[in-house]
Amino acid sequence: MAKELPACPVEMTLQLIGNRWKVLIIRDLLEGTKRFGELKKSVGLITQKVLTQNLREMEESGLLTRKVYAEVPPRVDYTLTELGYSLKPILDSMIEWGTSYKNTIST
Template sequence: MIAKKDLPICPVATTVSLIGNKWKLLILRDILTGAKRFGELRKSLEGISQKVLTDSLREMESDGLLIRTVFPEVPPRVEYSLSELGETMRPILSAMESFGKDYKELAEKE
């Protein structure tokens, strides 16, 4: 979690600091449908590097948005899922999806 003293004053800025980059939003989009493994995320996020995906997942886990579950198997299996806090992002992403659909329809009419 971001330390209280490091949080922006503005609540919108706080949200942007948590999910305000392209990759984090797309990671959330993919995990909204259920737990995903690293490889699944990497395949669905065309253009993301392994380092950026790893760093984004670590940050989102640290911020309390994701849960990383390691299964004691050989080879080890790791899955990422939304935490309870991450689930609260669902309406935000739904609103973004609705806006995007509406915008695309408007653009197609022009």
């Protein structure tokens, strides 16, 4: 059974990327494919469990793909899908607004 989606587009977007970790994961994957360890390091103070949970949710939502290589030790790559990459303008706006805010309160 399909999950019922919110009627409000803002609520829908927040449901998909509405936590700090998902936005940072998207930010990092906009640069290209990354391995789990690279994401853990670049995202910051996130536990392995929380990173795994967020990556799984984002994969289920269609925002990224996960590719597992049959190697020892196993290698897993994460890449934004076209849908995930379509969030770039939102993150660009967040960067612009955050920079402006920082400049405003710093003066």
